[in-house]
Amino acid sequence: MVVTSSDKYRSEIFLIAPPSPLVYPRTFLQYLAGQTPLGIGYIAALLQKEGFRVCCLNLYMGLKDTDPLIELIVHNQPAIIGFSTMTENFQNGVLLAQLVKDHCPNAIIVFGGPHITFLDDEALLKNSCIDIAVRGEGEFTMLELANLFIRGIGVLWEIKGISYREDGKIVRTPARPLLKDLDILPFPVREIPSLDKTASLHNVRNSVITSRGCPGHCKFCAASALAGGRYRKRSINNIAEEIESLKSRGLDFINFGDDTISADLSRLLVICHLLKEIGMRWSCESRVDIMTRELAIILANSGCTGIQFGVESGSQKLLDEMGKDITIAQVEQAVDWCSQAGMRVVCSMMIGVPGDTEDTIRQTISFAERLQRKYRVGVIMGCTVPYPGTYYYRMAEKLGIHIATDNYNLYSTVNPIMDTPYLTRWQVRNLYYDAILQLFKSLSRQYRDLFARMSQDSLAQAGYSLQTNWSSRR
Incomplete structure (x- = not known):
């Protein structure tokens, strides 16, 4: 992750794995096995291959202080902020999404992962901070969203595998077919930092x-x-x-x-x-x-x-x-x-x-x-x-x-x-x-x-x- 004062190096897209609610005191439990966020790693790799500047954050093991995250978001002013969640950390993701939305109101907030794949309607109706839900595999869906919101290429309703609000109703585009050839994906980004210096890096990469x-x-x-x-x-x-x-x-x-x-x-x-x-x-x-x-x-x-x-x-x-x-x-x-x-x-x-x-x-x-x-x-x-x-x-x-x-x-x-x-x-x-x-x-x-x-x-x-x-x- 590179963050400098130059616009050239500011990240256009943030991809975040939100904190788990099961975060323990930093005693001997600090070795709680972390989950490598390969989901956002694969998405980041494809986006970077296509020339987008991406910042990934693995907050799964906890976030004691939100100030560093907000400073990072405000500094970069990303066009898209994506959250990849399971069921257990979905609500923590929503809390963070609302927080970053307050400080970066123009950013498009995108949620993906197993939970929102199955409960996209509920998530969008209950959480106004979520702009778009990605259903199923997210690599090429996120690429098309990046092309749309950053480069002005494409139209929203033609992007397969997403759900969003329009005139108070939920729009669900057709499901995106599963990738047939997994070899076309670049290898995932693995250097995904935490903002908590005390978080264990055990089994992260x-x-x-x-x-x-x-x-x-x-x-x-x-x-x-x-x-x-x-x-x-x-x-x-x-x-x-x-x-x-x-x-x-x-x-x-x-x-x-x-x-x-x-x-x-x-x-x-x-x-x-x-x-x-x-x-x-x-x-x-x-x-x-x-x-x-x-x-x-x-x-x-x-x-x-x-x-x-x-x-x-x-x-x-x-x-x-x-x-x-x-x-x-x-x-x-x-x-x-x-x-x-x-x-x-x-x-x-x-x-x-x-x-x-x-x-x-x-x-x-x-x-x-x-x-x-x-x-x-x-x-x-x-x-x-x-x-x-x-x-x-x-x-x-x-x-x-x-x-x-x-x-x-x-x-x-x-x-x-x-x-x-x-x-x-x-x-x-x-x-x-x-x-x-x-x-x-x-x-x-x-x-x-x-x-x-x-x-x-x-x-x-x-x-x-x-x-x-x-x-x-x-």
């Missing part, structure tokens, strides 16, 4: 995405709805070029951020060969049902140091109901094989799904403890959240779900917000605290003493933070 979409149809996830159920892949040559460029810059570890890098097994094996040749250590998420002893050995030998499995529940009945298409036996076998191969294994699990009872939640906690004790795996335990775009959100009434709030700051996996046919959110909350305490029995004396002094809310956030941090280690 080392994510790579080799594909988009997921062929699965898990009812708690919006990935399939976002990508229309399509799974699209970058070419191996394109992936190799990016990884080699990261290696040449001194990086020796990457995390693959694909929804599921293992959807195409033959392709995964080629990627393993590539990574071994380049000499890059790596981690990823995968499904347990594709794992074999031979594959685990191949992954480890190619430099994979850690793998995360979406296990979700210790109840086979609930796994079937949520559309996971895996078995408890497959989970244990995959964990065993990967642990034996020398990889750090992490299992993500959730409680409070529709259909959960106290008994099935106890099953999940017990299963998590067994995996932790027997295979020394890390466990990320969270509460089920009916995010917009998921089956649970769309079918809430039919499923007997009561979503208790539309305060999106509360839509986090440490905070249950829905009542199900068998459990209230308060019951799930108490069971979640029990789970955190059970799973951290093996912590060192230092952390056990710290947890003992925490309130329940702090306990839940700290527990999730430590689990997430543990899972992201090399």
Whole structure:
């Protein structure tokens, strides 16, 4: 990011990842694993390639003081300010948008990301500071908006994949087709600073995405709805070029951020060969049902140091109901094989799904403890959240779900917000605290003493933070 007094270097476009509401005190929790904002990184790269001056800011880990942001905005007077949000940080994005709009009234405020893709009407009707909502993939939509508002090229209503207000009504242009060829995108901008000097840079620059979409149809996830159920892949040559460029810059570890890098097994094996040749250590998420002893050995030998499995529940009945298409036996076998191969294994699990009872939640906690004790795996335990775009959100009434709030700051996996046919959110909350305490029995004396002094809310956030941090280690 370059900011000088010369107009020549003033940024025409700002792209911002707003703060998460789950920002913790800067104690040992400072290592809370940050989320690399590759979404705005890809958009920025394309805009810069086309000659636009862009400033990116990663505020996800917090913004203690808004004055530096306002000074930056006022100094640059950008034509467009874009915010990329998930559900949990959407309202923080709105607060920042209103603030910058007050100081830069002529700027066009654009929101993109999963949340506004599904709730564009609501977002525009409730928040006058938002001028345009981008639905779906944003790279070429933002390019067309930049051409329109900065260079005077094009007309608004012909830009696909946007929603905006006109005469008090919401105008929705036709959906933009998903990119068929991901290789046409330039590699993402990675040097995305924070305005908070104390914010951790842990894992900020080392994510790579080799594909988009997921062929699965898990009812708690919006990935399939976002990508229309399509799974699209970058070419191996394109992936190799990016990884080699990261290696040449001194990086020796990457995390693959694909929804599921293992959807195409033959392709995964080629990627393993590539990574071994380049000499890059790596981690990823995968499904347990594709794992074999031979594959685990191949992954480890190619430099994979850690793998995360979406296990979700210790109840086979609930796994079937949520559309996971895996078995408890497959989970244990995959964990065993990967642990034996020398990889750090992490299992993500959730409680409070529709259909959960106290008994099935106890099953999940017990299963998590067994995996932790027997295979020394890390466990990320969270509460089920009916995010917009998921089956649970769309079918809430039919499923007997009561979503208790539309305060999106509360839509986090440490905070249950829905009542199900068998459990209230308060019951799930108490069971979640029990789970955190059970799973951290093996912590060192230092952390056990710290947890003992925490309130329940702090306990839940700290527990999730430590689990997430543990899972992201090399």
